[in-house]
Amino acid sequence: EPEVTQTPSHQVTQMGQEVILRCVPISNHLYFYWYRQILGQKVEFLVSFYNNEISEKSEIFDDQFSVERPDGSNFTLKIRSTKLEDSAMYFCASRPGRGDEKLFFGSGTQLSVL
Amino acid sequence: GENVEQHPSTLSVQEGDSAVIKCTYSDSASNYFPWYKQELGKRPQLIIDIRSNVGEKKDQRIAVTLNKTAKHFSLHITETQPEDSAVYFCAAPLKTSYDKVIFGPGTSLSVIP
Numbered sequence: 001e002p003e004v005t006q007t008p009s010h011q012v013t014q015m016g017q018e019v020i021l022r023c024v025p026i027s028n029h030l031y032f033y034w035y036r037q038i039l040g041q042k043v044e045f046l047v048s049f050y051n052n053e054i055s056e057k058s059e060i061f062d063d064q065f066s067v068e069r070p071d072g073s074n075f076t077l078k079i080r081s082t083k084l085e086d087s088a089m090y091f092c093a094s095r096p097g098r099g100d101e102k103l104f105f106g107s108g109t110q111l112s113v114l
Numbered sequence: 115g116e117n118v119e120q121h122p123s124t125l126s127v128q129e130g131d132s133a134v135i136k137c138t139y140s141d142s143a144s145n146y147f148p149w150y151k152q153e154l155g156k157r158p159q160l161i162i163d164i165r166s167n168v169g170e171k172k173d174q175r176i177a178v179t180l181n182k183t184a185k186h187f188s189l190h191i192t193e194t195q196p197e198d199s200a201v202y203f204c205a206a207p208l209k210t211s212y213d214k215v216i217f218g219p220g221t222s223l224s225v226i227p
Contacts, residue, residue: 033213033215035217041219041220042217042218042219042220043150043152043158043217043220044217045214045215045217048213050213055213056214091157091158101146101207101215102148102160103148103160103215105158105159106157107157108157
């Protein structure tokens, strides 16, 4: 069964450093998402991406965040200057297209900012 | 506003009993309502979903019921087993964009053998 894959599974970084989290969505899916989950808390929407542009973003997704689909397969989340409060599990998700709202999640990247 | 609530936040049941988790949403235009199960340290996984044109959907021991008028939908798990222990999240899209799916705060279900 096709899966959303994410790399790395764990990322440790120093406060103020830039990180890039990588995702490969399921190949025929058209909508891509980033969510984050602080330990023990709910899954929070960050951003959705369709047709090579951001379609929705939350108030969490400020100027420090950006997303990119640099080629036909990868979907990345960049945090420009990490803060301690960015420490969380970051999940990538994708879904097929209009009329199919089922989200398929990757296994996540655990980001620790020291 | 964007609001999805769940009750209870924690639930303990004896193995074999039923569990019910209720979710309320604020956006009356939402028309798709999924439930996700998240085991410890794992990704959320869709377990059942329902569209607004039906009132109930069943899949073996799991069912979801929807009350659009009251803006709530519920997850029902019958004959619970220890492997049902997990955090369950409901979710709802916003009317402004089906691209923005908001999750509820989660319900931690413990099934006691």
